[in-house]
Amino acid sequence: MPTNTVKTGRTARSPRTGSVPASKAWTARKATGLRILQSAALEKISWLVHGFSTRPGGVSDLGGEKVLNLGFAEWDTKENVLENRRRFQAALGADRLTLCGLSQIHSDVVHVFEALPTSRCRGDASATNRAGLLLAVETADCVPILLVDPKNRAVAAVHAGWRGTLQRIVTKAIGKMQMQFGTKPADLLAAVGPSIGGCCYEVGTEVASEFRSQFPNASEWFDELRTGDEPNPLQWLNMSPPGHQPPPKNVLLDLRKANRAQLVETGVPSGNIAVSDWCTACRRDLLFSYRKEAGTTGRLMSVIGIQDCMHTTRANHAQVTPE
Numbered sequence: 001m002p003t004n005t006v007k008t009g010r011t012a013r014s015p016r017t018g019s020v021p022a023s024k025a026w027t028a029r030k031a032t033g034l035r036i037l038q039s040a041a042l043e044k045i046s047w048l049v050h051g052f053s054t055r056p057g058g059v060s061d062l063g064g065e066k067v068l069n070l071g072f073a074e075w076d077t078k079e080n081v082l083e084n085r086r087r088f089q090a091a092l093g094a095d096r097l098t099l100c101g102l103s104q105i106h107s108d109v110v111h112v113f114e115a116l117p118t119s120r121c122r123g124d125a126s127a128t129n130r131a132g133l134l135l136a137v138e139t140a141d142c143v144p145i146l147l148v149d150p151k152n153r154a155v156a157a158v159h160a161g162w163r164g165t166l167q168r169i170v171t172k173a174i175g176k177m178q179m180q181f182g183t184k185p186a187d188l189l190a191a192v193g194p195s196i197g198g199c200c201y202e203v204g205t206e207v208a209s210e211f212r213s214q215f216p217n218a219s220e221w222f223d224e225l226r227t228g229d230e231p232n233p234l235q236w237l238n239m240s241p242p243g244h245q246p247p248p249k250n251v252l253l254d255l256r257k258a259n260r261a262q263l264v265e266t267g268v269p270s271g272n273i274a275v276s277d278w279c280t281a282c283r284r285d286l287l288f289s290y291r292k293e294a295g296t297t298g299r300l301m302s303v304i305g306i307q308d309c310m311h312t313t314r315a316n317h318a319q320v321t322p323e
């Protein structure tokens, strides 16, 4: 299959510049004017279709820039968004699947769909084992996670911001797959798409305290804001008695690390998890960042679905242009 072009992937520490290290875990495909990020491991599954959208291409006009906005927004028209979605699905070879999104509310609500619901459901994760549905989550900083159970032929899409992460939404989505489809976490493959990185995601220390009260290893997911070259002893995170320094007001949260840890704790093998280190805030040339763009920006979409076995021709069909 002619997948080629920009490679990205996870590294232990992503630099603040947001440069893209080479890795075999991800492929960035150029198709019909769009760039789509895919997990190499998920791409190998013949009956599966999946992808993470990026910013370039599309018909939406964001301050004079043509972008692939896939979420309804005040600054964009419904027609543009629907056309962008059509192009995204076509580029994935998922034209025949029915897009199935959610009204996302930063919750831990997981839906299991057997067919397209008659009205949009409120929640932040969905799962299915039915062919023909293209599960979708929209993000612009939050963490999108796609899950596939190759043995039982089941998939899930998860939206995890800090609230959803704190409520363990990815663990709950896996729990639902266990109950509904007999999924074993050890069989799952997970792709954690582009999101705001630990380099840029500033939160109040009260958020850090909430995480610390829920997760014994939470301190590994936080870093202090660096204002200079002075050492940062992280005293406040280790619950030391008050020292000489006042506690910081804000800290940096690495949501990817937190979700990766939840996947591993749930039983997903570490080697089955691919985490994109593209930061939405650092890479505004490629992605959308709600925070860095003061709310007026587009939405990325992450999708996963099971192809009808009659139609497993797959995306590669469409024009794929090596860069």
Ligand SMILES: [Zn+2]
Binding pocket: 016, 018, 196, 197, 198, 199, 200, 279, 280, 281, 282, 283
């Ligand atoms: Zn960043």
